Amino acid sequence: MESGAQIGEIIDMCKPIRDAANSGADAGTPQFMKAWAEMGDKLLDLAAEDEAKGRAFSASDKLERASLYLFIAERMQGHGAPGRKETFAKAREAFERSAKLGRINRERVEIPLAAGTMPALFTRAPGSETTPAPCVVYCNGLDSNKELLYWSRLPEALARRGISTLCVDQPGSGEALRLQGLPVDPHSESWASKAIDWLEQQSEVDPKAIGMTGISLGGHFAPRAVAYEPRFASGAVWGANHNWREVQDKRMAREGENPVPHYWAHVHWAFGAEGQEDFLEKSKDMNLNGHMDRIAVPFLVTHGANDRQISPAYADDLYDQLVNSPRREKVIFTAREGGVEHVGADNMAYGRDVIADWFAETLGGHTA
Known part of the structure; x- marks a missing residue:
């Protein structure tokens, strides 16, 4: 939330993995990756639709959240976990694309x-x-x-x-x-x-x-x-x-x-x-x-x-x-x-x- 997430999206990502979290701090991390990466991918698709319509600022907003969720998904995994490298790369790409479309000062x-x-x-x-x-x-x-x-x-x-x-x-x-x-x-x-x-x-x-x-x-x-x-x-x-x-x-x-x-x-x-x-x-x-x-x-x-x-x-x-x-x-x-x-x-x-x-x-x- 502090970094720009939306509460509804957080609820949607976390609701299906609550039981896994009860099994211990490390046990639910693969499910966490799956849920958060899926939301990131959905936002990437929605951003692409905005961009195709020339709505660069709206696309940038969605890319920011997609990047955030993908970075968090990657961050919570153990070193060498499957998909971690690819998720990090996807997050970086979304972050860079967002800066360009949104004319962000960075x-x-x-x-x-x-x-x-x-x-x-x-x-x-x-x-x-x-x-x-x-x-x-x-x-x-x-x-x-x-x-x-x-x-x-x-x-x-x-x-x-x-x-x-x-x-x-x-x-x-x-x-x-x-x-x-x-x-x-x-x-x-x-x-x-x-x-x-x-x-x-x-x-x-x-x-x-x-x-x-x-x-x-x-x-x-x-x-x-x-x-x-x-x-x-x-x-x-x-x-x-x-x-x-x-x-x-x-x-x-x-x-x-x-x-x-x-x-x-x-x-x-x-x-x-x-x-x-x-x-x-x-x-x-x-x-x-x-x-x-x-x-x-x-x-x-x-x-x-x-x-x-x-x-x-x-x-x-x-x-x-x-x-x-x-x-x-x-x-x-x-x-x-x-x-x-x-x-x-x-x-x-x-x-x-x-x-x-x-x-x-x-x-x-x-x-x-």
Whole structure:
């Protein structure tokens, strides 16, 4: 719903698979794929009918939802599941077609890395073609992709405030993982610095006003990058993943909730690990303790009070360690406003507004 789904379509997709879901988190995923992909295919057909009649905007709207449902269907499957690769390709094609037909303010770009590339979506602030605008690098969590970042509507909120956005499929996520096999790099400055290199070459971007944020596991990547890449002028997190390595110990003890089915197989794949021991070794640096005192720019910490995946206590840890930030703020979303669940799964509006306003205030955008 937060990403643009229609409630009636969600009901139609989920009604026939409710019983399968009762058999456990992993048991119903093939049925989930079938139901959600069928809705995606139906919307693709309806979009084609609109396009044949010259109704490009209507076709684009349907392609957006088709792409969303197909991405979600793919995301919920285990690594190597039948149909996963084809579903991802179909979702990407629909997303690209939608942008063209709908004249949507997003451009797919490729950012060179030391190995491979980092696919990204560039959303330009109005007027940036004549006056360079601030820009925010926006990174994925563990199991999202740049398209889902775009659908969080943070790029839209930032553009309204005069700020461009670069949504990235960093190593270990989205296309970088699925099509290039690039695993997670805990030292996020290695790829975040390449994003700045690219942005500095864009005439629409003010190179002195580049910020970074991340959602979910991006709550590790963004602070780490801001700590070690001095060209970032501001930072924020949508969920404080301060010590994700410790969270894995808790998950092995069955504490808290997992973000996706087939969780351990997914993290092994994302980290390029050959098993649990290898994964634990490769994820040992997913811990921000001892690094946050390097941040010397404004930094915002946001977290949901009822986050059942990542404890709000990690938001306290992150905030407390920002001892050299000239402006640090912590916002814990409560039942009063909503957004209490993990990265605002119950209501993303408040997190989106707070983060967009933060960057407007610290990078030189506007809030009115």
